[in-house]
Amino acid sequence: xATRATNGLRTHEDGVARCFWAGDDAGYRAYHDDEWGRPExxxxxxxxxxxxxxxxxxxxxxxxxxxxEAFREAFCGFDPEQVDRFGxxxxxxxxxxxxxxxxxxxxxxxxxxxxxxLELQQEHGSLAAWVWTFEPPASERPKKLTYEALxxxxxxxxxxxxxxALKRRGFRFVGPTTAYxxxxxxxxxxxxxxxxxxxxxxxxxxxxxxxPGT
Numbered sequence: 001x002a003t004r005a006t007n008g009l010r011t012h013e014d015g016v017a018r019c020f021w022a023g024d025d026a027g028y029r030a031y032h033d034d035e036w037g038r039p040e041x042x043x044x045x046x047x048x049x050x051x052x053x054x055x056x057x058x059x060x061x062x063x064x065x066x067x068x069e070a071f072r073e074a075f076c077g078f079d080p081e082q083v084d085r086f087g088x089x090x091x092x093x094x095x096x097x098x099x100x101x102x103x104x105x106x107x108x109x110x111x112x113x114x115x116x117x118l119e120l121q122q123e124h125g126s127l128a129a130w131v132w133t134f135e136p137p138a139s140e141r142p143k144k145l146t147y148e149a150l151x152x153x154x155x156x157x158x159x160x161x162x163x164x165a166l167k168r169r170g171f172r173f174v175g176p177t178t179a180y181x182x183x184x185x186x187x188x189x190x191x192x193x194x195x196x197x198x199x200x201x202x203x204x205x206x207x208x209x210x211x212p213g214t
Contacts, residue, residue, distance in 0.1 A: 007146070007147055007193070007194075007195060008020050008146070008147025008148075008150065008193045008195075009147075009193065009195050009196060010022060010023070012024075012029070016197050017195055017196060017197055018032055018033070018196055018197060018198065019032060019192055019193055019196050019198075020147070023062075025062060027062075027065055027066065028061075028062055028065060031065055032198065033198060035185075036184070036185055036192075037184065037185070037187050037189075037190050037191060037192055037198070037202040038187050038202060038205055039186070039187035039188075039202075039205055039206050039209045040128075040185075040186040040187055041126075041128040041132070041209070041212050042128070043080070043117065043121065043126050043127040043128055044077065044078055044079055044080070045078075045186075046127050046128055046131060046186060047078050047080050047113070047114065047117050047127065048071075048072070048075075048078035049182055049185045049186050050113065050171075050174070050182050051071075051075070051078060051110040051113065052064050052068065052071065053178050053181045053182045053185065054106055054109055054110065054113075054172075054173035054174065054178055055071070055100075055101045055103070055106050055110070056178075056181070057106070057173065057178055059101065063101075064101070067099060067100055067101065070097070070099035070100050071100050073099075074094055074097055074099070074100050075110065080114040080115075080117040080118055080121075081114075081118065083110065083111055083114035084111070084114040084115045084118055086111045086114075090111070091104070091107055091108060091111070094107045095107065105172075105173070106173060108172075109171075109172035109173040112170075112171075112172055113171050113172060113173075113174075116166075116169050116170050116171050119169070119170075120169065124213065125212075125213065126212055126213075128212040128213075129212040129213030130213075131162075131186070131188070132188070132211045132212050132213065133213070134158055134161060134162040134165070134183070134188065135158075135188050135189075135211070136156065136157070136158035136188075136189065140156065140157055140158060141189070144194055145190075145191060145192075145193055145194055145199075146193060146194055147193050150191055150193055153180065153191075154177050154180065155175075155176035155177045155179070155180045156176075156180055158180075158183065158188075158189075159176045159177070159179040159180035159183055160176045160179075162176075162179045162182075162183065163175055163176040163178070163179040166179065187202065187205070187206060190202045190203055190206060
């Protein structure tokens with residue numbers, strides 16, 4: 001079992017200190033270690049993350065994570081070109097699929113947003129090139145990302161800007177809190193708390209990343 005400290009960390013049986021939310025679930029821990037916060041530039045994975053963050057609204061992320069492979073199967077691997085061709089028959093099919101979250105508004109938003117992704121690709125070359133322009137400046141980030149600083153950031157000025165821009169482009173289910181969760185997941189920010197063994201790993205990957213469109 002992991003032990004939780006007051007600084008937002010959990011030390012697991014392997015002796016590694018991680019962000020407290022990694023918990024004891026093996027899948028959740030792997031997501032924390034291998035994916036969350038790692039800078040992402042692949043449009044399919046970015047579209048997937050945006051969709052899943054929308055589906056997560058009002059639910060636990062672990063619930064979504066456990067359904068992730070089912071979501072991928074249901075949404076053609078989150079290929080936006082394929083999802084953009086979905087119609088009412090597909091909506092009806094997905095509403096009957098108990099392996100995913102059967103919420104009509106979220107399902108229709110995911111399908112609708114695929115078309116918006118394709119529009120951004122046409123205009124900017126890729127979804128990634130557009131999204132990475134919303135990386136917040138250092139002046140908007142805490143000088144030290146403590147647990148206390150993190151819990152005060154369910155949304156930020158940068159996520160408000162991104163959410164507003166997404167809505168202006170016609171995206172649905174993309175409020176500032178959802179937008180910030182997306183930013184955290186895709187590595188637009190590094191929100192592994194100080195003391196987490198993976199904070200430095202993410203910092204290194206972000207430092208080495210060539211931002212799309214630059």
